[in-house]
Amino acid sequence: MVGAFHGHAHNRLCQLNWHPMYIKGMGHSEGEGCKHVFSASNELARSTRHASRFHRHQAIEQHFAFWNADKYEVLTQFIRNHYRKATQTVRTLTAELAIVKEALKLTDDDFSRFIIEERVYLTSLKQHPQRDPLKVWYTQALDELEERREAGNGALDGIAVEQMAGQLQLQLGIESRWEIGGPEYTRYKAQGVLDEYHEALDELERLVVMRLFELSKLSMLDTGNVIQSL
Numbered sequence: 001m002v003g004a005f006h007g008h009a010h011n012r013l014c015q016l017n018w019h020p021m022y023i024k025g026m027g028h029s030e031g032e033g034c035k036h037v038f039s040a041s042n043e044l045a046r047s048t049r050h051a052s053r054f055h056r057h058q059a060i061e062q063h064f065a066f067w068n069a070d071k072y073e074v075l076t077q078f079i080r081n082h083y084r085k086a087t088q089t090v091r092t093l094t095a096e097l098a099i100v101k102e103a104l105k106l107t108d109d110d111f112s113r114f115i116i117e118e119r120v121y122l123t124s125l126k127q128h129p130q131r132d133p134l135k136v137w138y139t140q141a142l143d144e145l146e147e148r149r150e151a152g153n154g155a156l157d158g159i160a161v162e163q164m165a166g167q168l169q170l171q172l173g174i175e176s177r178w179e180i181g182g183p184e185y186t187r188y189k190a191q192g193v194l195d196e197y198h199e200a201l202d203e204l205e206r207l208v209v210m211r212l213f214e215l216s217k218l219s220m221l222d223t224g225n226v227i228q229s230l
Contacts, residue, residue, distance in 0.1 A: 004030035013122040016115060028086060040067060134172055136192040139185055141165040146180055 002010055002018040010018075020026040044063055048056040071078075101107065145161045169177060178185040 001026075001031050003032040003035065013119065016119050016122070022115060028082070028089070037067075132188070132191065134168055135184075135188040136195065138165065138168040138172060138174075139178070139189045139192060141168060142178060142180060142185065143189075 001020060001023060002014065004020050016022055020029060020031050041060075041063060044060060048059050051059065141161060141164050145165055148161060165177075
């Protein structure tokens with residue numbers, strides 16, 4: 001299972017398999033129990049960073065002792081409030097779901113089927129067909145070749161690009177060279193642009209997550225996802 005706070009940073013297929021929203025029996029549980037504890041103890045880092053080993057252990061032990069006592073004191077109220085919220089959610093969503101099912105002519109089995117079909121579809125899209133990347137590279141070679149021809153320089157580099165385009169054309173079994181702006185060229189040119197966009201998006205997501213981890217280590221992370229117990 002992936003925690004709800006971080007689940008949407010994962011790809012859709014991972015969410016379908018491991019996000020609490022799609023796991024039967026999870027209810028309102030978001031899978032971030034440890035984070036609730038750590039969010040309250042993060043402030044210890046500032047006061048214990050330069051403390052001695054004894055005082056550091058003492059501060060941590062006292063913090064969790066008081067934290068546990070506070071939670072135990074309001075445990076009954078915590079369970080009561082969450083039970084009331086759960087029953088209210090069940091009543092509200094059951095009524096709304098009945099309206100949706102009536103309007104779209106759906107049954108309970110359809111929702112499970114939708115998840116299965118989406119999972120199968122996304123699994124089939126894990127990788128492009130083997131020939132597709134070659135065709136994308138072929139369009140890129142044609143673009144580079146066209147640019148060098150228009151510039152009228154870089155003869156040696158132009159010959160190398162010409163040879164690469166010819167090799168790809170031979171490997172793909174293309175009889176006549178694609179025309180710039182032709183249907184096949186346009187299709188795989190668009191796919192290449194989309195692939196570059198996805199790569200840039202993945203890299204941006206990676207950098208954001210790395211930054212969040214760095215802030216967390218410095219006890220400077222403040223994402224606003226500290227959940228109130230009551």
